[in-house]
Amino acid sequence: MPSPHQKVRRADAERSIATIVAAALDCFVQDPHVSMTAVAGAAGVSRVTLYAHFPSREALLDAVLAHSVEQADAVLQDQHLDEGPADEAFSRLVRSSWRILERHAFLLSASEGVIAPARRRAHHEKVLGRVERILVRGQEEGVFRSDLPVGWLVTTFYSLLHAAASEAEARRLRKRDVPDILDRTLSSMLRSPQTSA
Numbered sequence: 001m002p003s004p005h006q007k008v009r010r011a012d013a014e015r016s017i018a019t020i021v022a023a024a025l026d027c028f029v030q031d032p033h034v035s036m037t038a039v040a041g042a043a044g045v046s047r048v049t050l051y052a053h054f055p056s057r058e059a060l061l062d063a064v065l066a067h068s069v070e071q072a073d074a075v076l077q078d079q080h081l082d083e084g085p086a087d088e089a090f091s092r093l094v095r096s097s098w099r100i101l102e103r104h105a106f107l108l109s110a111s112e113g114v115i116a117p118a119r120r121r122a123h124h125e126k127v128l129g130r131v132e133r134i135l136v137r138g139q140e141e142g143v144f145r146s147d148l149p150v151g152w153l154v155t156t157f158y159s160l161l162h163a164a165a166s167e168a169e170a171r172r173l174r175k176r177d178v179p180d181i182l183d184r185t186l187s188s189m190l191r192s193p194q195t196s197a
Contacts, residue, residue, distance in 0.1 A: 032109035072100040086138035095179045
């Protein structure tokens with residue numbers, strides 16, 4: 001059982017980590033290639049302290065990504081996605097997901113070549129679980145197609161959202177148009193052939 005002194009040290013370490021992650025999030029928004037030294041300065045800690053908690057840029061980005069996805073999941077939880085017709089809930093999910101991704105698009109640039117794609121995808125599993133539940137509900141309601149594996153449909157959702165972010169970043173899509181484009185693209189792809197007839 002940890003001593004009171006160990007508990008205090010652990011609490012201090014957790015506060016220090018939270019401060020660093022919050023500062024890093026702000027820093028990466030400003031500059032996806034910000035240095036670890038700049039992050040330490042923004043967090044008000046020494047480089048020694050920063051590296052004690054995050055021994056590499058990859059470790060820090062991994063923590064920032066995990067924190068961002070937790071925030072995203074909390075936002076989606078407030079969308080009441082288990083209520084109402086599945087196709088309407090899915091449209092809310094698409095638009096909310098884009099707003100979240102647009103705010104955190106800097107993480108795509110910052111983590112490119114640093115965090116492996118499989119690791120980035122793994123961070124999103126909780127959020128993608130919400131996508132899967134809506135898709136399954138839509139299949140049960142007969143509004144979404146059931147001739148393709150649900151896992152593939154989830155992957156398509158994830159991939160198209162990130163492709164839209166890349167297109168918007170490259171100015172091949174206007175950001176204000178993306179929610180409608182994504183909604184129309186995904187909804188038409190998911191529509192059950194019976195409802196399309």
